[in-house]
Amino acid sequence: MSDTQLWQALIDASARGESVALTTVVGVNGSAPRAAGARMVVWPDGRCVGTVGGGQFEQKVIEAAVDALAKGIARRYAVHLTRDLGMCCGGAMDVFIEPMRPVDRLLLFGAGHVARPTALFAREAGWVVTVIDEREELLTEARFPDCERVERDPRAYARTLAGDPRGWVFLVTHDHQLDQDLLELVLAHEWAWIGLIGSRTKVAKFRLRLRAAGVSEAQLARVSAPVGLDIGAETPEEIAIAVLAEMVRVRRGVVRSPGLLSLPA
Numbered sequence: 001m002s003d004t005q006l007w008q009a010l011i012d013a014s015a016r017g018e019s020v021a022l023t024t025v026v027g028v029n030g031s032a033p034r035a036a037g038a039r040m041v042v043w044p045d046g047r048c049v050g051t052v053g054g055g056q057f058e059q060k061v062i063e064a065a066v067d068a069l070a071k072g073i074a075r076r077y078a079v080h081l082t083r084d085l086g087m088c089c090g091g092a093m094d095v096f097i098e099p100m101r102p103v104d105r106l107l108l109f110g111a112g113h114v115a116r117p118t119a120l121f122a123r124e125a126g127w128v129v130t131v132i133d134e135r136e137e138l139l140t141e142a143r144f145p146d147c148e149r150v151e152r153d154p155r156a157y158a159r160t161l162a163g164d165p166r167g168w169v170f171l172v173t174h175d176h177q178l179d180q181d182l183l184e185l186v187l188a189h190e191w192a193w194i195g196l197i198g199s200r201t202k203v204a205k206f207r208l209r210l211r212a213a214g215v216s217e218a219q220l221a222r223v224s225a226p227v228g229l230d231i232g233a234e235t236p237e238e239i240a241i242a243v244l245a246e247m248v249r250v251r252r253g254v255v256r257s258p259g260l261l262s263l264p265a
Contacts, residue, residue, distance in 0.1 A: 009041050009049040010100070017102045017166045019044060021065035023095050025052050030091030032081065033057070044069050052095060056085050061095050068097045072252050102166050103128050104192070104251065108147075109154050109182055110173035111138040114197060117240035118170065119144050125244060127168065132157050158182050163189025168247065170227070172197045180206050187219045193250050195227035195243060224250075 013020045025038040033053035040050035040058070042065035052061055057079065064077040078094040081087040104127045108115050111133035119129045123146055130148040133139050139149045150157055154173060169186050171179050171194075179196060183206065186194060196203065203225040210220060228242030229249070 003039075006039055006041060006050045013041070013043075014100075014102050017164070019069055019099065019101045021069050022098045022100055023052055023061055023065050024098075025093060026076075026096045027078070027094030028091060029093075031089045032091040032093050033089060034093075042066065042069070053093065056087060057081060057093065060085070061097070064095075065097050069099050070253065072099055072101070074098045104166055104168060105130065105164065106168045106170060107132065107161075109133075109158070109169070109171050109179075111135060111143065111149075112172065112174055113236040114172050114239050114243075116143050117237045118172070118243055119147050121240050121244045122247070123147060125248060127247075133173075154178060155181055155185065158185040161186065161189060163191060165190060165192060167191050168193045168195075170195045170197075170243065176202060180209060183223065184210060184213060184215060187215060187222070191222075193247065194223045195246070196223055196225035197227055197239075197243075198225065200226055 010020065010022065021042045023040045023042060025034055025036050028036050033055070034051070038052050040048050040052045040061070042048045042062055044066060046062055046066055048062055052058055060079065061077055064075065068075050075097050076094060077097060078092070079085060080092045081089040106122050106127040106129045108119055108129055108131045111131050115131060119131055123129050129144070130150060131139060131144050132150045132152060132154050134151060134153050136151055139151050155178070169191050171182050173179050173182070176198070179198065183194070183196060196206070206225070207220060224246065227246065228239060229245045231238070231242050231245070233239045233242040
């Protein structure tokens, strides 16, 4: 396979929202099946495009790439082909494995006190942020630098959405009824994560109302509410840190969000 085909496979995977690992031979000592610079793209299920040498060595690289994807951490795999793998080549090879994730997008409904630091921290952590609010005076470049700003009724905007496996949704508007309406709308589709700000009392009421409206238990279980890690946060900035801490924890696969079902019925 040519380099052009390999890079095109990477581009296509990104367009489909797929996470892949790019493996590159970065060192060779002695006799080896491929030279430095050989590359292979690996998917989480072990599928691959390209080759770094074939045989048992390549299988070990694929296993290491799948592990790196699961953990979201780059790593190196270095091995002596004869001493460690029993291959006849007699040389040693060193491979750098780099997980490549599509861009994570955060839809931030609300432009108030908590939204401002949340957008800032999320952008710094690698999310592309879109803030949706109909209040022009809050939706400014000064408050939300380098964020897409949508000045529109949040409900109308939510109705245009079709879900996104790489999309994150955080509901932090100024109105409880608006939060509830938005939650019902976004739950109709699949998202990487849905967070809802509010007290346990607010969340419990939402749960009862949404169940009465026909929202399933499985759908409710996809919502993180009350959102954020319990660090005793009080200020908007502290709350934003708690929310981002949970988002990073979910993105890294450490633990799933608790969901509305974590509360008693």
